[in-house]
Amino acid sequence: MLEVEGLKKKFKTNVAVNEVNLYLDKGESVGLLGPNGAGKSTTISMISTLIKPTAGKVRYQGKNILKDPNSIRPILGVVPQEIALYELLSAYENVKFFGKIYGLKGKQLEQKIDQVLELVGLQDRKKDLVKTYSGGMKRRINIAVALLHEPEILIMDEPTVGIDPQSRSYILDMVRKLNQEKGMTVLYTSHYMEEVERLCDRVYIMDHGQIIASGTKEELKSILSSEETVLIEVDQTSSAMLDALNELTAIQQVTEAPKGYKLIVSKGANVLADVFSLAETMDIKITSAHVEVPTLEDVFLHLTGRKLRD
Amino acid sequence: MWAVFELQWVRLKRNPFLVLSFLGLTFVFVFLLAGSQADQKMTVHTFTDQLSEPQMAEWLDLLNDSDTLTFQQSDREDVVDLIEAGRISFGLHVDEEQFHYLVGHQSHYQIAVDQHVQRVFQETLRIRQVAEQTGITDIQGRVEEALEQPLMSIDVDALKGDASQADAERFHVVIGMTLYFAIYTILITISSIIIQKRDGTWNRLILSPVKKTKIYLGHLFYCFLIGFLQIVVSFALFHYLLGYDFGDQFGAIVLVLIVYVFSIVALGMFLMGLIQSPQQLDAVNPIVATGMAMLGGAFWPIDLISNQMMIALSRVMPIFHGMEGLKGAILFDQGITELLQPLSILLLMGVLFMGIGINLMERDTKI
Numbered sequence: 001m002l003e004v005e006g007l008k009k010k011f012k013t014n015v016a017v018n019e020v021n022l023y024l025d026k027g028e029s030v031g032l033l034g035p036n037g038a039g040k041s042t043t044i045s046m047i048s049t050l051i052k053p054t055a056g057k058v059r060y061q062g063k064n065i066l067k068d069p070n071s072i073r074p075i076l077g078v079v080p081q082e083i084a085l086y087e088l089l090s091a092y093e094n095v096k097f098f099g100k101i102y103g104l105k106g107k108q109l110e111q112k113i114d115q116v117l118e119l120v121g122l123q124d125r126k127k128d129l130v131k132t133y134s135g136g137m138k139r140r141i142n143i144a145v146a147l148l149h150e151p152e153i154l155i156m157d158e159p160t161v162g163i164d165p166q167s168r169s170y171i172l173d174m175v176r177k178l179n180q181e182k183g184m185t186v187l188y189t190s191h192y193m194e195e196v197e198r199l200c201d202r203v204y205i206m207d208h209g210q211i212i213a214s215g216t217k218e219e220l221k222s223i224l225s226s227e228e229t230v231l232i233e234v235d236q237t238s239s240a241m242l243d244a245l246n247e248l249t250a251i252q253q254v255t256e257a258p259k260g261y262k263l264i265v266s267k268g269a270n271v272l273a274d275v276f277s278l279a280e281t282m283d284i285k286i287t288s289a290h291v292e293v294p295t296l297e298d299v300f301l302h303l304t305g306r307k308l309r310d
Numbered sequence: 311m312w313a314v315f316e317l318q319w320v321r322l323k324r325n326p327f328l329v330l331s332f333l334g335l336t337f338v339f340v341f342l343l344a345g346s347q348a349d350q351k352m353t354v355h356t357f358t359d360q361l362s363e364p365q366m367a368e369w370l371d372l373l374n375d376s377d378t379l380t381f382q383q384s385d386r387e388d389v390v391d392l393i394e395a396g397r398i399s400f401g402l403h404v405d406e407e408q409f410h411y412l413v414g415h416q417s418h419y420q421i422a423v424d425q426h427v428q429r430v431f432q433e434t435l436r437i438r439q440v441a442e443q444t445g446i447t448d449i450q451g452r453v454e455e456a457l458e459q460p461l462m463s464i465d466v467d468a469l470k471g472d473a474s475q476a477d478a479e480r481f482h483v484v485i486g487m488t489l490y491f492a493i494y495t496i497l498i499t500i501s502s503i504i505i506q507k508r509d510g511t512w513n514r515l516i517l518s519p520v521k522k523t524k525i526y527l528g529h530l531f532y533c534f535l536i537g538f539l540q541i542v543v544s545f546a547l548f549h550y551l552l553g554y555d556f557g558d559q560f561g562a563i564v565l566v567l568i569v570y571v572f573s574i575v576a577l578g579m580f581l582m583g584l585i586q587s588p589q590q591l592d593a594v595n596p597i598v599a600t601g602m603a604m605l606g607g608a609f610w611p612i613d614l615i616s617n618q619m620m621i622a623l624s625r626v627m628p629i630f631h632g633m634e635g636l637k638g639a640i641l642f643d644q645g646i647t648e649l650l651q652p653l654s655i656l657l658l659m660g661v662l663f664m665g666i667g668i669n670l671m672e673r674d675t676k677i
Contacts, residue, residue, distance in 0.1 A: 048517060049517070050513055050516065050517060070519060070521075073517055073518065073519050074519045076517065078513075078514070078517050080510045080513060080514070082509065082510040083509075083510070084509060084510030084511045084513065084514050085509075085511065086317070086321060086511060088321055088324040088325050089320060089321070089324065093320065097313060097317050097320075098514065098518070100313040101313050101314070101515065101518040101519075101520045102518055102519060103519065129324075145514065
């Protein structure tokens with residue numbers, strides 16, 4: 001449905017996005033995961049025809065949309081990272097205005113307004129000015145505006161930034177519903193791994209402007225199939241212990257965890273005996289030890305050596 | 311385009327304070343500067359060394375037959391003190407059949423005063439001369455009686471109309487201040503584009519199926535209308551409340567206003583293209599508006615300036631040509647044909663500013 005080929009964006013000497021290739025199939029929910037500054041927003045700005053790429057192509061049903069942006073704009077719904085609303089207008093007035101510029105009018109417009117306000121749960125507050133809304137309510141109207149014209153493709157740029165867990169959960173459920181019940185194709189960017197894990201069928205992991213891994217959640221986690229994550233909790237951490245763990249050959253990677261250490265080890269390798277013996281010689285008590293199922297966060301850590309929110 | 315245009319009015323309705331305060335400020339300033347000047351007369355301190363009280367009173371009566379000048383009797387010492395203190399630039403010394411000036415520093419008002427004093431002295435002395443020669447005592451009354459039914463009358467057409475100096479000065483302030491404050495309102499209104507770019511709503515408009523040209527047109531037409539209405543309301547208030555006569559060239563006035571407001575809207579677009587944030591615009595607006603008004607002659611007539619560079623600079627200010635056009639139509643009864651020069655220059659400036667401005671705004675990465 002939508003293909004991105006060799007997308008590149010250079011701002012003076014800084015290459016924000018480099019050789020990005022991705023695709024979206026109809027009805028899919030695809031995540032673009034990466035830390036802040038990875039190039040996610042720039043990538044989706046180019047896909048949504050907002051900014052011009054330095055190089056590369058974006059094809060919708062085989063046609064290069066960068067040459068004719070108007071061919072894709074009517075079927076595209078974009079939820080920007082910022083609250084792009086007129087604060088002095090009510091939710092109803094905001095939605096109505098954006099409906100009008102998408103060519104909706106009369107009864108049809110009123111019906112659509114009712115539907116989206118119902119969907120985002122703000123029907124009863126529709127006459128209130130947006131400036132009086134909470135952060136979560138603003139986010140929901142921000143999404144409603146993008147949904148009014150029933151787009152085929154919904155592009156969401158970190159739509160849950162800075163809101164409470166309740167509003168976040170509401171938004172994620174809503175997006176899931178749109179994708180599963182209405183068959184809307186969703187491209188969802190976030191640096192919250194758990195959101196992408198919950199919503200998306202396929203994931204692209206991005207860092208330093210490049211796609212560093214892609215596939216279904218299971219495929220990505222299978223990158224770590226030859227490895228295991230062992231979480232050790234201790235009564236006291238020390239840099240000497242960290243160095244000693246790093247020197248154990250069976251351990252591939254060691255990072256500090258809140259109460260101990262996170263070890264990435266080869267699958268099946270019996271490192272616990274060595275770790276216990278090491279702790280004993282250093283007079284450190286191990287309070288717990290367990291093997292974790294890998295998450296996308298682990299995949300990201302494995303690929304980049306950094307955490308998503310670093 | 312109309313949805314975007316309509317949106318601006320809804321936003322104005324929700325927060326009319328800024329635009330209304332500028333409208334209010336316009337009226338306050340114009341009323342203070344121009345309205346007060348409508349009744350203001352210039353005082354000329356007049357003294358004598360030789361004349362008796364009744365003789366001096368007679369001269370003052372004759373001299374005070376003026377709409378714009380008041381001749382006030384003073385002592386020589388007082389006049390000298392005032393000149394030394396720099397509070398007046400000159401005083402008038404009247405004697406039996408002659409007058410002189412006591413001058414502290416040169417003033418262009420002295421020319422206007424001198425013209426009036428010379429005329430009064432010439433007329434009065436001639437009448438006295440005739441009275442002495444003929445022996446008729448009431449020669450003044452007879453002259454006035456004869457003028458009521460003149461043997462013949464002569465119409466004089468000057469090259470540039472028949473506006474009096476007083477009218478020219480009053481209208482200069484009204485036109486200058488009104489056009490000056492309109493620049494503020496237009497630039498502040500047009501800055502909503504930059505604000506929308508900052509808060510992301512502009513991107514939403516760009517991503518809609520509405521063409522960029524129509525989005526710009528919706529915004530610019532609104533800015534144009536706000537600026538145009540402010541000037542029209544201001545002129546209407548001066549006409550109906552203070553009795554200012556704006557003449558008969560209604561069409562020419564409206565056309566000059568349209569072209570002037572267009573050039574300022576275009577100038578606003580040019581500035582939007584140069585700056586990056588609303589904060590920068592807040593800093594640039596007063597500099598541009600006031601600088602342009604000063605250089606373009608909104609605060610004082612350009613005729614008073616002798617520096618050739620300043621005169622050349624004034625010619626590249628839209629406000630200068632707007633004032634020339636309006637003064638031509640209001641004071642000198644000039645029609646559209648006679649105003650082609652300022653109209654064409656304003657139009658050219660508007661087209662240039664708009665073209666460069668839109669190109670600058672779109673020069674970045676937008677598709």
